[in-house]
Amino acid sequence: MIIAGGKVYTPAGLSEVDVHVNEGRIQSLEPWAEPSARPELVDARGLWVLPGAIDAHVHGRDPGFPEKEDFGSLTAAAVAGGVTTVLDMPNTLPGVAGAEILEAKRREIAPKAMADHGLWALLRSSSTAEQVRELGEAGAIGFKAYLGYTVQRSTGQVLYTPGGMDPDLEPPASYGTVARLAQELAETGVPVAAHAEDPSVLLSSTGRIETYADLLASRPAAGEAVAVAAMGALARSLGLRVHIVHLSSRMGLEAALAERAAGAPLTLETCPQYLWLTEADYARLGPVMKMYPLIKTVEDREALRAALLRGDIDSVGTDHAPHTDEEKLRHPLGEAHAGSPGVQTLLLSCLELARQAGDPLAAVPWVAEHPARIFGLYPRKGTIQPGSDADLVLVDPNQRTVVKAESMASRQRNGVLEGQEFAFAIRAVYLRGEPPAPGRGQFLRPA
Ligand code: NCD
Ligand code: ZN
């Protein structure tokens, strides 16, 4: 196959080359040839050819919660949005805290997968050194510590509560868990990620949550700053590579940058929702906007945007976390489930944000090269160069897209970017040189 006549993304800018693909890989980039009617030619004239996007933070809900999502609907949404690689979070059922659970999940999702996929492992407070080693050998893409979440011992289900007296509820993986297992975690070579909201800060506030202001008071930015600083200190003292996911606040960002300046090996992810929205949008969006960490103030949004544009934040993932309508709309607001879908709008929302800042192509590394490097997938993924997988997205820079629930492939159709307009459209997607289809997605191990 030859993708001919398009403008192909390279780190130096758009390049007027044809992409020659052989056996799922990029074989060569050749100067534009004369257009012809050869059947193996894909006519990409007028289009941009970008590397398939990587969403390193999705909750595919499979196995365990098919009413929210499964790997088929997850990856259908992903590829519709130009995301050809997803890294799936471990709070499925049971939580992915052992190699045999990872292997079972891998088998379960394989026939449904339309996108290539890596799997996150779960750190529990009861995790052992052996489990960490075995998960590393099984190909876990990273280890996730859900600070502030518990695990139900009897089922292995991750719960959205920071603790309790019930003996069936295991205390959350803590800073101490990370310290205790630091050596084995470091030896796996993959990053440790933290849901960075300090459990004791969260527990300090109780009371009925009716309004978005109540919610904000119950989960302040200080909780993020405390957790980020603690994870940074651990990374620095224990020689651990730590990835902070879904950074949502200026205070959290400042804590991360201070730790990094002091030498901590930290990488940082934020999400489109924290770059596009603020608390003021609650009046328009309602409880669909409830997610942890919370969408915060305009100052937080501006600080995150500026940090991303100047290169202080490495990557953008979506924290795609669908729930059923009934779960999202529970009353009072404190009872509604936290999380919303987003994988389908990752690439276009990032291109649009970067376009508004002056250069749309500045967004490509946020969703391609940088996550590929963080997770040991580069240069197989995240770049268009000879030898890389032919994961390619054809983007039309002259056609607009408006986000509409009815066009979403995720089971929860209504996301927080509903109604937003992007100055781009996705015209075609290739996964290793072919159109994505169920069962074509492959399991990815970090190199
Ligand atoms: C996520 C989920 O529903 O799994 N929810 C959320 O609000 N972000 C969990 C998480 O990422 O913390
Ligand atoms: Zn989280």
Ligand code: ZN
């Ligand atoms: Zn998440």
